Amino acid sequence: MLAVQFAFHHWLKSRRFTAVAALTLALSVRVSAANGAERDRSNEWLTGTPEEVGLDSAPLAEMFDLVRERGIPVHSVQIVRHGRLVLDAYFYPYSAGTRHDVASVTKSVTSTLIGLAVEKGFLPDVQQSVMSVLQGRVAANLDARKRKLALEHLLTMQAGWDCGFEPREARLFEMRRSADWTRFMLDLPMIAEPGTRWAYCSGNCHLLSAILTQTTGTNALAFARRELFAPLGIHDVVWPADAHGNNHGWGDLQLHPRDMAISEAWVRKATRAHVERTSNSDHYGYFWWVKGKDYPGMFEAVGRGGQRINVWPAKDLVLVFTGGGFEPGDLAPFILKALKSDDKLPANTQAQADLRRRIAEAAQSAAARPVPKLPSIAGLISGKTFNVTANALNLSAVSVKFDGSAEAHAELIWDGHRESYRLGLDGVGRFSTNTLVNLPCNTQGQWLNDNTFLLQLDLVGGINCYRFNLVFGDQGRKLSVKLSERTGLNDEQFDGTASP
The missing domain is CATH 2.40.128.20 (Calycin beta-barrel core domain)
Known part of the structure; x- marks a missing residue:
């Protein structure tokens, strides 16, 4: 199964997590566990029914009806609550056991790797200036503002250079057409003081990937393999790189790894609102979106096409979506409707059976039709x-x-x-x-x-x-x-x- 999950080092006895606990991101593809509360030995997750964690199966089944009726191109949905994986669904033509491009969720992984680089001593902190870290690099349009540009400004999308203000991320495609992507970013002219204006610039993430290459002696993927994946037995990871070996820090990461652990202090920093005003009502952390007053404490990783990981500590809830061009918010009302209690609900065998049937149907292709006569x-x-x-x-x-x-x-x-x-x-x-x-x-x-x-x-x-x-x-x-x-x-x- 594709269980894209968040777990935490420090569990309370009830298996609830706190917002400041050490985060483990597990995007793992495994064979689906049985429907009961059996322990999945591959990652120690417990499985269970929605009712066992205070969720009503009936609205979740209705969610599948909406997907079918509207032809919504969702690929997978997972729900984890109170430490139990209670929904694990795949929608044809996607299937379990296949890597998935996580799009801009990659940015949150890049943030995680920067956190690890700080913890391991490869970077002193995120207040370091970009130009001092990239010693030996020559930058055009070098002025006092660019000299002040720090890693934290990149992480919070407040670099201040001419990137992220243009439509459809045109600067990203310009960067990709250049011979040296790092130089392209460093040469951009400054149009604002660093830390004063928010602009969604994917090139910031790639520059941080280049900084990982410079400071760790290897690229982001190799650093992740060495510090995260290899000790956990994870091998099947794909992450494209530029002509100089720097992995695409903004996207294109394909995963079915297990656990990526970072420290409690970094989680606290990365998922705190560093930027109040963005392009929507959400706030922004270190390549993590932080929800506003409607969902207090929730943070999420967001990728194009419907890739999303939501963590809501107040409800002890993790939601994961992958897709091929849909809005996860269209499914959220069914999950919120299902969220009945913090405690166990009475068993609802009929609703659970309906939900299991819909999960099975979602994984199947449509019936073949007669082929019309060719023109x-x-x-x-x-x-x-x-x-x-x-x-x-x-x-x-x-x-x-x-x-x-x-x-x-x-x-x-x-x-x-x-x-x-x-x-x-x-x-x-x-x-x-x-x-x-x-x-x-x-x-x-x-x-x-x-x-x-x-x-x-x-x-x-x-x-x-x-x-x-x-x-x-x-x-x-x-x-x-x-x-x-x-x-x-x-x-x-x-x-x-x-x-x-």
């Missing part, structure tokens, strides 16, 4: 390679082949890689491996009309879900592509021409 243009374009014009996804060629069965075969030249996919034409996606993220993807297709074929490529654990509307014209010699991505990453049109 005549399918024969004209089948197997042809269409070279396409420049696009943000960096596709250079597209090909779809039909053989009269319930499957088609697609090939994309993507970032210079030849990616091959099986497409379900019967309403059921087929699984292939996307080598760019090294995760299973689920693909299907359908003819929308006589000349338009919809190719849907769902990276599942890779979050992104792409829809390619392929419009063929000129007797199968021309192609127009309308590309969209469910979380909003891509929305563009480009053209293609059949190879001779």
Whole structure:
């Protein structure tokens, strides 16, 4: 099961935790435990029923109905209360045992590693200036404000340089197109005093990753393996790096590790509101969001597409969501409705049975449908390679082949890689491996009309879900592509021409 959980070193006898206890982040994928309160030996979690921890199973079952009725692309939901894992659900096409890109939840992991670097003596504290830590680095636009820029300003998204004020994180994509990402960030001009203006700048996180490389003698992933993962027997972790070996400090981390422990003092600092005014009603800690007055004491790690980990010490509650483009807040009302008591509720065998049934149904694919007759243009374009014009996804060629069965075969030249996919034409996606993220993807297709074929490529654990509307014209010699991505990453049109 994917139990993305928070536990704490110092448990009270009742297994309640306090907000200042030492935090352990466990994102672990294991085989699901039995439904009863059995001890999972792999990480010492107890499992149980919702009623055993004061939750009502009936509203939780209703949550599954909403997901099904609206087609919400949630991948998993876990609930931990009073030290027991009481809900552990997976939604097709995601499945247990698969790594998941945790998107900007990575930022909270980067914060954790900075905390460890301080504890281990690689960094004195977070008041150190960035330029003093990165000795030997030359920065353009170096002024008094940039000299004052400290690690804490990066952690609280208050760097003061020209990043995070532009729409759609344009500066991040500019950084990724540069030859040296660290230098790109250091060269940014300052537009405010550090610590005075909040701006969500993912480059801050990557600069901290580069600082981990500089100070620990290895990169963030190797540091995590050495200090966290190896002692716990965790090996299957993927974290891409830039051309200089610095792991992407802002995102792209794929995990099913077990425990990542940090000290009580760092948790207290990281999950305290250092910034009161952000882009919404929430406050901000060290790459952790801190909820406002509606949920006092709650803090969360938030990632694009629905990746979220909520910790609410006052209710002794941990919620974990993964997804491919949904808002976890849409499911929160059902969980709040289920939250009936701090004590055990009477057993509700019928509601528990309904919940188990819905959990099982959520993991299953839809039934296959009859494949409609293919339009005549399918024969004209089948197997042809269409070279396409420049696009943000960096596709250079597209090909779809039909053989009269319930499957088609697609090939994309993507970032210079030849990616091959099986497409379900019967309403059921087929699984292939996307080598760019090294995760299973689920693909299907359908003819929308006589000349338009919809190719849907769902990276599942890779979050992104792409829809390619392929419009063929000129007797199968021309192609127009309308590309969209469910979380909003891509929305563009480009053209293609059949190879001779």
